[in-house]
Amino acid sequence: MYDYYRAADRQAAMVDPDSGRAAPGTVFDAVDAKGIDPRVILGHLIALIRDVPYDLDLIETISLYPPPEGGPQSLEEWEALPEDSPYKEGPCIEELPTDVRDTLAGVPDGRLADLVERWEQEFFAPPDGGYLTTLIAELRDLAQRAQAEDQTIYCWIC
Template sequence: MPSFDAVEAKGIDPVVILGQLIALAREIPYGLDVVRTATVYPPPEGAPATVEEWEALPEDSPYKEGPVIEELPADVRDTLAGIPESRLGELAERWGQIEEFAGFPPALRVLAELRDLARRAREEGEMLYCRFCV
């Protein structure tokens, strides 16, 4: 089984929670369009288009069971990679105060790990992906 360079960030979704971090880092207002992901698995071209197609899927279909893998855009990777050490504490504090972050791991640890992962991905010309279950 291949291994992946990853950050354990269970519960941190790309659009709302990560999106708010990206807005804070960019010093822009948050909106649902700050992070626009692209589904890479299960393949969008095979997704059921109607209720009938959905109901005809086998119970173990990845469209019903997951996991779902979303690609983050390059500008999100680059925003994370560009966070300087001097801003980590301030951003982590502000990010950790958002309502949706309650109960998650310490914001500073996750932020530093995401920033470092983004730097490695950018250096290698790779993208970032978010894996989550349905």
């Protein structure tokens, strides 16, 4: 599960890291993107919007939670972690680059149908086109609100 949300800074983004960001009653302005991960599937959308070839390095996220500095440094340390460790089970919080926010914010309504048609080809089993249209519009609107408030987009992963 991937929830995209906006926050003023990293500290605000990591409040209550165990809770979903798009859940009812949450304090975050968020979009429930279901299985749309930031680096691959969202990366394909960003490539389509920018009209560039997709590359795995197109979206370089920054891992915030669990804190990378406390993570296992070897296979032995990894194996010694308890099974419920957030390093093994999540949740995770990733910060997206500002250029991704700005790319999403700039999608005009007139491009939605074309983007959906091209993006759904990237899925093994494409979701309904109506869902993708709504999702792109919701991500765009979230990015526009973040841009207007000079905020960053984050992804909560569980």
